[in-house]
Amino acid sequence: MNNVRALPDSVLAFCHIGNWRKDKTSQDADLLPLGAPNVDSRLHGGLMRNALHEVFAAQGEDVAPASAFALLLALRLHLPGQRIFWVAEEKQDRTTGRIYPPGLAGLGADPAHMVIVRTVSMLDALRAAADIIRSKAASAVILEAHGSAKMIDLTSSRRLALAAADAGALALLVRGDATPMPSAASSRWQVRSAPSEPLAANAPGFPAFDISLLRHRGGIHPFEARIMWDHEQRIFHDAPLSGGLSAIVSGGKADPGTRASA
Amino acid sequence: MRLVACDAAALALGLAPGLTLADARARVPELLAFDHDPHADRLLLAWLANGCERYTPGCAVDPPQGLILDITGCTHLFEGDEIALAVDLQRRLRRHGFTARTALGATPDSARAKARFGVSAIGDLPVEALDMDAGTHQALRRSGLRYIGDLANRPCQPLAARFGKACTLKLARLLEEEDPHITPRRVPPVIRVERNFAEPVARTEHVLAVIGQLADESAEILRERGKGGRRFEVSLFRSDGHVARLAVDTGTPTRDSALLDRLIRERIDTLADPLDPGFGYDMIRLAVPVAEALANTQMGLETKVDTKAANAALIDRLSVRLGTERVRHFHSHESHIPERAVAERAALSGPPTGEWPKPETGEPPPRPFRLFDPPQPIDVTAEIPDGPPHQFRWRRKLHQVTRYEGPERIAAEWWRHKGGYELGGGGLTRDYYRVEDNEGRRFWVFRHGLYGQEKADPGWYLHGLFA
Numbered sequence: 251m252n253n254v255r256a257l258p259d260s261v262l263a264f265c266h267i268g269n270w271r272k273d274k275t276s277q278d279a280d281l282l283p284l285g286a287p288n289v290d291s292r293l294h295g296g297l298m299r300n301a302l303h304e305v306f307a308a309q310g311e312d313v314a315p316a317s318a319f320a321l322l323l324a325l326r327l328h329l330p331g332q333r334i335f336w337v338a339e340e341k342q343d344r345t346t347g348r349i350y351p352p353g354l355a356g357l358g359a360d361p362a363h364m365v366i367v368r369t370v371s372m373l374d375a376l377r378a379a380a381d382i383i384r385s386k387a388a389s390a391v392i393l394e395a396h397g398s399a400k401m402i403d404l405t406s407s408r409r410l411a412l413a414a415a416d417a418g419a420l421a422l423l424v425r426g427d428a429t430p431m432p433s434a435a436s437s438r439w440q441v442r443s444a445p446s447e448p449l450a451a452n453a454p455g456f457p458a459f460d461i462s463l464l465r466h467r468g469g470i471h472p473f474e475a476r477i478m479w480d481h482e483q484r485i486f487h488d489a490p491l492s493g494g495l496s497a498i499v500s501g502g503k504a505d506p507g508t509r510a511s512a
Numbered sequence: 513m514r515l516v517a518c519d520a521a522a523l524a525l526g527l528a529p530g531l532t533l534a535d536a537r538a539r540v541p542e543l544l545a546f547d548h549d550p551h552a553d554r555l556l557l558a559w560l561a562n563g564c565e566r567y568t569p570g571c572a573v574d575p576p577q578g579l580i581l582d583i584t585g586c587t588h589l590f591e592g593d594e595i596a597l598a599v600d601l602q603r604r605l606r607r608h609g610f611t612a613r614t615a616l617g618a619t620p621d622s623a624r625a626k627a628r629f630g631v632s633a634i635g636d637l638p639v640e641a642l643d644m645d646a647g648t649h650q651a652l653r654r655s656g657l658r659y660i661g662d663l664a665n666r667p668c669q670p671l672a673a674r675f676g677k678a679c680t681l682k683l684a685r686l687l688e689e690e691d692p693h694i695t696p697r698r699v700p701p702v703i704r705v706e707r708n709f710a711e712p713v714a715r716t717e718h719v720l721a722v723i724g725q726l727a728d729e730s731a732e733i734l735r736e737r738g739k740g741g742r743r744f745e746v747s748l749f750r751s752d753g754h755v756a757r758l759a760v761d762t763g764t765p766t767r768d769s770a771l772l773d774r775l776i777r778e779r780i781d782t783l784a785d786p787l788d789p790g791f792g793y794d795m796i797r798l799a800v801p802v803a804e805a806l807a808n809t810q811m812g813l814e815t816k817v818d819t820k821a822a823n824a825a826l827i828d829r830l831s832v833r834l835g836t837e838r839v840r841h842f843h844s845h846e847s848h849i850p851e852r853a854v855a856e857r858a859a860l861s862g863p864p865t866g867e868w869p870k871p872e873t874g875e876p877p878p879r880p881f882r883l884f885d886p887p888q889p890i891d892v893t894a895e896i897p898d899g900p901p902h903q904f905r906w907r908r909k910l911h912q913v914t915r916y917e918g919p920e921r922i923a924a925e926w927w928r929h930k931g932g933y934e935l936g937g938g939g940l941t942r943d944y945y946r947v948e949d950n951e952g953r954r955f956w957v958f959r960h961g962l963y964g965q966e967k968a969d970p971g972w973y974l975h976g977l978f979a
Contacts (some may be wrong), residue, residue, distance in 0.1 A: 311909070311953060311977075314882050318979030321881075331819050340838075347882035347977055351842040351854050355868040356877025357979060361842040362864040366856060367830060368838050378830055385829075387822035443979075445914070445952035449876070453917035454948040456876045457979040479979065481871050 282327055282420065285485035286477045289461075293470060299327065301436035302411040302421040306428065306464070308442035313346045313426035315459055316441040317394060318357065318479075320422040324390035325359055325484055327420050332389035333365050335382045337375050340368040342396050346426060357457070358481035372401040376410070383413040383421055390420040397427050408434035430464060438465040444476050444489065456480070458489060516548045517577070520611060550576070561697055563604070563753040566795050567597060569704060572620075572694040578627070580620045580694050589708060608753055620694045621685035634687060635661025642682050648675050660686055701745070701799035705729045712751045712792025719748065719793060720780070724773045726798035731769040740765025740806030744772060748787070749795040756787060760832050763860045764824045765804040771825055778832045827859045836860050844868055848922055850975065851885045878920075878946070880956040880976025887973035890957065898963040900945050906974050911949035918945035919959075940966050946978070954978035 283296035290296055297303060303323070307316035324334050336349060351361035367382075369375040372395060379393040393410075395402055407423070411434040414421040423435065430438060440462045446455035462474040476489035513533040522543070527536050537543055557573050564571050570582030583597060590596035598614040605612045613630055617623030622634055625641035637660040639652045652675075657663055663671065664687055672680045684690040705726045713719055723746055734740060742765055748756040760775040780787060830839045840856040844866030847853050871877060891905040900916045926938025940961040948954045956976035961967030 311907075314880075314977035315953075315979055318881050322979075333823055343885075347880075347884045350850075350880055350883035350976060351844065352850075352869055352879040353877055353881040353883070353976070353978070356871050356879050357881065358871060361844075361868050364842060365827065365859055366840045366842070367834065368840070369834055370838075374834060378834060381829065381833075382826060385822055385826040387819060387826040443952040443954065446876070446948060446954070448915050449917075451917070452915045454876065454915045454946055454954050454978075457954075458952065459979075460952075481877065482873060 286488045288488045300418045304435040304438040306440045307426040312442045315443040319441045337367045338394040383419045392422045394424045562755040569700045570696040618688035701801040702803040703800040706797035712794045714789040714792035727769040727772040731767040734767035739803040741800040743802040745799045747797045751794045762828045765806040881979045883976040887975040892972035913947045915948040919943035
């Protein structure tokens with residue numbers, strides 16, 4: 251935990267004291283801010299860059315927003331010339347749909363920077379992901395797994411997490427249709443689609459997500475937030491306070507806690 | 513049924529190919545006959561040719577039962593003695609139970625004819641060695657020209673006038689006056705390095721160590737020539753004649769021996785059936801069949817990670833391990849049909865191509881993030897038949913549409929169909945809607961066919977999911 255800055259006292263207990271005198275700029279460099287002030291302040295600056303993060307789909311249909319959230323995190327990080335590797339089992343295409351490059355372009359990604367790796371088995375996928383992380387050629391690796399993938403356990407996630415920490419890469423594990431199990435991930439998120447801010451003529455608006463932090467290695471308390479993605483700036487925004495409208499229209503779970511703290 | 517081939521014992525008894533089986537049985541009642549299997553013969557010959565590549569890369573099969581090796585400049589292992597090479601080949605073949613006749617010649621035709629007729633001097637070859645049709649052979653014999661030697665001293669013109677130009681051409685080749693060269697089974701590689709062992713090597717570590725040395729050697733040669741290899745082939749010649757081949761492809765030209773060594777190890781690791789050294793390999797060869805220009809690069813004083821090179825190396829490695837087709841780039845394709853606008857191709861086949869639509873300012877993404885191919889059928893309730901969906905059922909779950917945008921009408925590619933310019937003749941038009949349900953999920957759905965014009969009851973499909 252060498253990259254936490256300006257922590258409140260209650261959280262400091264979780265950190266190694268030895269490292270916290272590190273240069274402030276290097277600490278900043280180790281954190282990946284989402285851009286949404288509400289979320290970043292709760293995360294004390296952002297997510298750890300060189301670590302493994304898990305993104306769970308809230309329900310079976312939420313695979314698209316969960317994988318999109320992972321991709322957008324990778325985009326936040328993306329450095330020129332480096333690729334984003336997307337590793338998934340081949341048989342998943344039928345249930346979740348395949349990645350569609352014009353849609354990637356619409357989210358602000360450059361499909362030419364994506365490399366798709368489709369493996370026969372989860373074991374191959376895990377091995378490939380670990381190799382990609384270690385090679386230092388990729389800025390981010392997204393590994394997608396669906397169902398109760400037994401291969402993904404504490405050991406394998408720890409392998410990925412260690413490789414990510416050593417090589418300085420962002421590793422993202424997207425899980426659909428799975429229940430959280432103990433893992434070595436630095437943080438664990440649950441993501442679902444949120445009603446968007448309607449545009450003119452009640453057209454669906456910009457991508458919006460309800461994200462909830464389930465677990466954080468740095469001891470940050472779980473919280474929920476609603477964020478929107480701005481593909482031009484490649485940045486997340488907090489869903490606006492006046493977004494009460496969308497909550498009413500949707501009749502969905504507008505989160506009072508998020509709103510009060512925002 | 514006729515005899516196709518006989519062994520030496522059968523020939524000694526007076527049997528010959530072409531004889532009917534009934535005649536042969538009448539002469540030799542205890543004859544053993546087997547079905548002719550030309551395919552198996554070809555495979556066997558190819559297997560032998562593989563083994564013969566230990567002597568030379570220029571090796572051609574001469575069906576039904578011949579092999580032609582171009583051993584020009586390949587005799588250094590036998591101290592320049594072609595006969596020693598032929599003896600070694602004979603010995604190896606005998607060990608496998610083959611009876612073989614070898615002959616040396618300056619042209620493939622002369623060597624072939626000598627081996628076939630078992631004659632050592634060209635002049636003593638019968639005229640049949642010309643390999644013309646039976647009529648020509650007979651005509652030559654009738655005119656008293658029984659041997660090639662008889663033809664050699666005669667002027668060509670009368671021969672050409674009587675038997676055609678092909679006859680004099682074949683004669684020139686037989687007399688070693690013209691060399692047609694053989695067409696080898698494999699293109700001779702740009703670079704070839706090899707190791708011979710006095711004692712066969714069986715341990716995998718030793719084999720890998722030798723491959724590592726060969727990789728270094730080939731890298732050195734490539735560096736001298738300013739080239740980088742795109743494909744590397746390792747041939748492991750087992751002492752019993754079997755040859756195992758491993759090939760690795762790289763996305764960019766390379767002469768990094770460490771990388772090459774790693775790729776080959778990776779290749780060996782992923783073999784479906786592991787290497788079986790048997791009694792050991794007595795020769796290992798590394799060939800570079802495909803090479804491209806690769807300029808020397810200046811090494812920086814600081815150790816900087818070259819992301820481009822690291823990327824190429826990573827893609828090579830994944831392609832070797834998982835298979836070339838499993839590591840892919842996106843290529844855009846000129847089509848407005850959503851599923852046709854994208855092609856995924858192997859990353860090794862080249863960098864991604866094509867332009868992608870730029871996102872518009874102030875507009876949410878118009879295309880979904882994940883696409884179903886084929887689209888998934890859904891049950892839709894709409895207020896009016898050609899209106900937007902009101903609610904739909906997908907995977908047994910009902911979704912209430914709260915917002916929508918559309919339709920975005922995408923016509924079928926009518927120019928692909930005959931008579932496509934007529935209404936509905938080129939395929940059904942799709943009306944796409946971007947919809948959001950009451951839980952905030954965004955979908956891309958379309959109605960397949962224009963209501964009342966193309967189809968009375970158009971079906972609905974879910975084509976993609978938005979972020």
